[in-house]
Amino acid sequence: DADVTQTPRNRITKTGKRIMLECSQTKGHDRMYWYRQDPGLGLRLIYYSFDVKDINKGEISDGYSVSRQAQAKFSLSLESAIPNQTALYFCATSSRGAKGYNEQFFGPGTRLTVL
Amino acid sequence: QKEVEQNSGPLSVPEGAIASLNCTYSDRGSQSFFWYRQYSGKSPELIMSIYSNGDKEDGRFTAQLNKASQYVSLLIRDSQPSDSATYLCAVSLKAAGNKLTFGGGTRVLVKP
Numbered sequence: 001d002a003d004v005t006q007t008p009r010n011r012i013t014k015t016g017k018r019i020m021l022e023c024s025q026t027k028g029h030d031r032m033y034w035y036r037q038d039p040g041l042g043l044r045l046i047y048y049s050f051d052v053k054d055i056n057k058g059e060i061s062d063g064y065s066v067s068r069q070a071q072a073k074f075s076l077s078l079e080s081a082i083p084n085q086t087a088l089y090f091c092a093t094s095s096r097g098a099k100g101y102n103e104q105f106f107g108p109g110t111r112l113t114v115l
Numbered sequence: 116q117k118e119v120e121q122n123s124g125p126l127s128v129p130e131g132a133i134a135s136l137n138c139t140y141s142d143r144g145s146q147s148f149f150w151y152r153q154y155s156g157k158s159p160e161l162i163m164s165i166y167s168n169g170d171k172e173d174g175r176f177t178a179q180l181n182k183a184s185q186y187v188s189l190l191i192r193d194s195q196p197s198d199s200a201t202y203l204c205a206v207s208l209k210a211a212g213n214k215l216t217f218g219g220g221t222r223v224l225v226k227p
Contacts, residue, residue, distance in 0.1 A: 040123075042217045042219040043159070043203070044217075045214060045215075048214065050212075090159070094213075102147045102149070102207050103164055104205075105161065108158050109156075109157070109158050
């Protein structure tokens, strides 16, 4: 089945460490997204990429960076992790549907804890 | 005012009953509307999409859209314990590159 995968699934790290979260997809979609989810705050967009050469900041990009290595791969980095970056992180993909780029499909998530 | 608002719940419904979830949005230019189901600790799963005013039915789910009143709703008929989850409303605005804006979600509990 075409799928969205994320690695690692769980990660515990210390304040100040650099960490990378990786996302791969076999759906053939051109758009990819990174979200974080915090209790009571819902899903918030960190970065999104329309294709390999097009990367855009979302609503909460400070403290994060991304790399789109290929159409199928989109990585999220925390250059110097801090405790308030503890959250559940999701990667998502989308492709043009009948009404444009709308329906997004999510990976299984990475639970990140920063001590 | 939040861009997409949902009652956080929990919405408690007896098994076999209809669960009714509501979502309001602030941007009149919004064009596409989605409902995602999310089980605790899992990723959101797309269950319904709706683009035009009116009703759209898929199995036990019905989405209703009223653009004039800026709300979208989800009905779950014959609710089952397996429907217990958080339901996220998401809205897409073409002028914003079709990015999704999510509501905070409504937690639904179906009691046997």
